[in-house]
Amino acid sequence: MNILKLVMSLMLGLQLLLIPNQASAEAPDSKDYYLIELSKFGIYNDGTHPVETTKGINNALQWAVKNGKTTTSLPPGTYLIDKANRINMVSNMVFDLPMDAVLKKETNDKESYQLMYLGYGVHNVTLRGGTYVGDRETHNYSKKDNKHSSGTHEAGYGIFTQGAYDITIDGVKSINFTGDGLILGGYGTMAKDLYEDHFVLGAFDDKGKNVANAKKLRTKQPLNFTNTIFKTEKQFELSNAIKLPYKFDIFFYKANGAFIKKLVNVKVRELIDIPEGATQFHLVFEQATKKGAYVEFWNKSVTKNVVVKNSEFAYNRRQGITVGGADQVLIENNVLHHIKGTMPQSGIDVEGGFGENGHRNSNITIKSNKFHDNASYDVILYDGKDAIVEDNHLASKGAIGLAISDPFKGAMIKGNHFDGSRIAAAHDATFIDNKMNDSYTSFTGPNIKIDGMTFTDSMFLISAKDAFGVSASNIVMNNNKKSDSGLSLWGKPIRLKNITINGEGKLRVVTGGITEGSIIDNLKVTGFNTDSGLTLPPATYNNCEFIGAAGTGKFGSIAISQAGKYVFDGCSFQSPPALSTLVIAEHPKLDLTIKNSTFELLGNSQAISIQSAKNLLLENNTITAEKLTSDKTEIVRINDYWKRNNPHDVLKAVIRGNTITTNLAAIGITTLYAGTGAPAYLIENNTLYTAKLVQKKNDILKNNSIKKK
Incomplete structure (x- = not known):
């Protein structure tokens, strides 16, 4: 009997553990919790x-809040x-649903709709659990809401916040909407629009007198703060200025006309705080005509203090989540996938x-x-400021994992994995300890810093818009051909x-065409493809290392072939046995310096072949070639036999x-075929062990030494 009681007790305990938690904020038997009675409110x-x-x-939500319920x-x-x-x-409500409670939007033909709406001023809300489903698969896309609308049917939203604050969205599923699974948006109120007849010539003095x-x-007349929005909002802005300067002065007054203060050089779209006691204001623009003048007086209230976590946003046409007017937002531990149908087709788009x-x-x-599986983007930082993108797995293959556009400033990108997805970053971003595989980047700058990034079979592409607008350090690139x-x-x-840079790519693992002036320190290229070689752009290379891959490649040299100044200082070069020439330099406007560097030739190879240049300096280098098989090999050569009768270059x-x-007694230095x-x-102070010096007649030779080993 005791054993039977024990077994039944354990089974009962297990059943209790398996019961889903319908409202973790409040227990179901709490007086603050309300399971909505369907029959009472006519709900099906x-x-x-x-x-x-x-x-x-x-009606049930309204009843609950009026009756002191905080969880429904x-x-x-x-x-x-x-x-x-x-x-x-x-x-002041937790809306806590089991996942098999499905809120489904009725099939419709609307360009714009919402399923769940959190309007201006709504606050202290948690949406937990539940499945929000749109009508994407059955929607009628042929109609327009009005003759001026776009007809794109991209504004069907699952959850829409518009100027709400203190919001948590936890563990929801929002799928199959014609637009976005979730949009965090702003609420705009135009208090007044001003036309040319609202202005007169004149100004105000420092005491506020005209x-x-x-x-x-x-x-002409003061603008006032009588709109009801200013009972709760204490900021405003001017917008949409036409035929007016971008900057203006503003003068604040009390209700009795007493002057409070002035602000100078305020910008259109700049947030302006309403001073204590101010009920009205005047504007002054530095312009001598009012013809065609127009400007708008707005309050724009964004959604604030939002957490979106542990949720899924999928199979929506436009976006998983749009941040379209928000401040202090945390989007954490969500899954966003299969966004496809109408641009931008992004997992998250920060775009107001x-x-x-x-x-x-x-x-x-x-x-x-x-x-994963988003058609165009995983994350877009389109406009705004101050974002952190951290520890995300961005795996929409072939799509852009992260785009940072010109209107966005101040992005910190840290510890992310770009798994087959790209980076396209315009400016004002710092990248720290990210990794990428099977994709490529596009960094344009200015003000882009990349520190600590690992690439696997990827292209690290920089196309700098401004001089030194992009910098990168502590980069590791692994290539597997x-x-x-x-x-x-x-x-x-x-x-x-x-x-x-380790290993072979299918082509060159270093290439480019930057203008001269770059500084590249401690570049180490090991095992580059000796069928394709390298194309080094003009730069100063300090303490760099270049090692070709062992193999059958004969003609994949290190090419120094662009106009401009190249300096190699303290670098090392190593050629594998099969390579014919390690370094080939050729451009009529080339200015090349190689100094304090080492060359190690592991086969019957040339070290340096100069085919054309404006200026050449080879100074204090050490070249070792102890695997030669022919004494006709030329180690350092200016031009070649086939160009000997051409004009010199x-x-x-x-x-x-x-x-x-x-x-072997090979040719260490030759200028004989210069043209x-x-x-x-000038050939001076060189020491050749075993090798020979072969020069043309007019060369200047000083203090060169030919020795045997």
């Missing part, structure tokens, strides 16, 4: 009666939400349309989310430090202080 959970169901849920829930089932209506969330001024334009009279975005954190991977540098000069050359060691009319080259 069988996917029918959308009008009655929507009205009933809204619905039983499992499908709740069809009216195509012409929505659920209007109330403040004065004559034929070179300035002021408001600020430049088009839209809303501000600021202080956005996107952390520890998983993205799967793709055209490596380092590609274009545009204006940049600064690189501690770049390690190496205009100046100094070969000084180098040490060349060979195992017709070649000037005298």
Whole structure:
């Protein structure tokens, strides 16, 4: 009997553990918790009666908040939400649903709709659990809401916050909407629009009194803060200025006309705080005509203090989540996938349309989310400021994992994995300890810093818009000959430090065409493809290392082949046995210096072949070639036999202080085939062990030493 009681007790305990937690904020038997009674409010959970169901849920929420309930829930089932209506969330409420409670939008032909709406001023709300479903698969896309609408049907939203604050969205599923699974948006109120007849010539003095001024334009009557929005909001802005300067002065007054203060050089779209006691204000523009003048006086309130976590946003046409006017947002530990249908087709898009009279975005954190199978983007930082994108897995293959556009400033990108997805970053971003595989980047700058990034079979592409607008350090690139991977540098000069490139790409693992002036420190290229070689852009290379891959490649040299100044200082070069020539330099405007560097030739190879140059300096280098098989091999050569009768194209050359060691009596230095009319080259203070010096007649030779080993 005791054993039977024990078994039954354990079974009962297990059953209790398996019961889903319907409302973790409040226990179901709490007086603050309310499981909405379907019959009481005329709600159907069988996917029918959308009008009655929507009205009933809204009435139930209103009843709950009036009766002191702080957590509400619905039983499992499908709740069809009216195509012409929505659920209007109330403040101070946890709406806690089991996942098999499905809120489904009725099939419709609307370009714009919402299923769940959190309007201006709604606050202290948690949406926990539940499945929000749109009508994407059955929607009628042929109609327009009005003759001026776009017809794109991209504004069907699952959850829409518009100027709400203190919001948590936890463990929801929002799928199949014609637009976005979730949009965090702003609420705009135009208090007044001003036309040319609202202005007169004149200004105000430092005491706020109007004065004559034929070179300035002021408001005829004061603008006031009587709109109800200013009972709760204490900021405003001017927007959409036409035929007016971008900057203006503003003068604040009390209700009795007493002057309070003035602000000067305020910008259009700048947030302006309303001073204590101010009820009205005047504007002054530095402009002598009012013809065509127009400007708008707005309050724009964004959604604030939002957490979106542990949720899934999928199979929506436009976005998983749009941050379209929000401040202090944390989006964490969500899954966003299969966004496809109408652009931008992104997992998360931070885009308020600020430049088009839209809303501000600021202080956005996107952390520890998983993205996959999104058609165009995983994350877009389009406009706003101050975002952190951290520890995300961005795995929409072939799509852009992260785009940072020109209107966005101040992005910190840290510890993310770009798994087959790209990076396209315009400016004002810092990248720390990220990794990428099977993809490529596009960094343009200015003000982009990359520190600590690992690439696998990827292209690290920099195309700098401004000089030194992009810098990168502590980069590791691993290539497995799967793709055209490596380092590609274009545009204006940049600064690189501690770049390690391992293994062969299908083509060149270093290439590019940056203008001269870049500084590249500690670039280490090991095992590059000796069928394709390298194409080094103009730069100063300090303490760099270049090692070709062992193999059969004969003609994949290190090419120094662009106009501009190259300096190699303290570098090392190593050729594998099969390679014919390690370094080939050729451009009529090339200015090349190689100094304090080492060359190790592991086969019957040339070290340096100069085919054309404006200026050449080879100084204090050490060249070792102890695997030669022919004494006709030329270690350092200016031009070649086949060009000996052509006009010279190496205009100046100094070969000084180098040490060349060979195992055969090969040709250590030759200028013999420099071409017709070649000037005298200076060859001095070089030491050749075993190798020979072969020069043309007019060269200047000083203190060179030919020795045996």
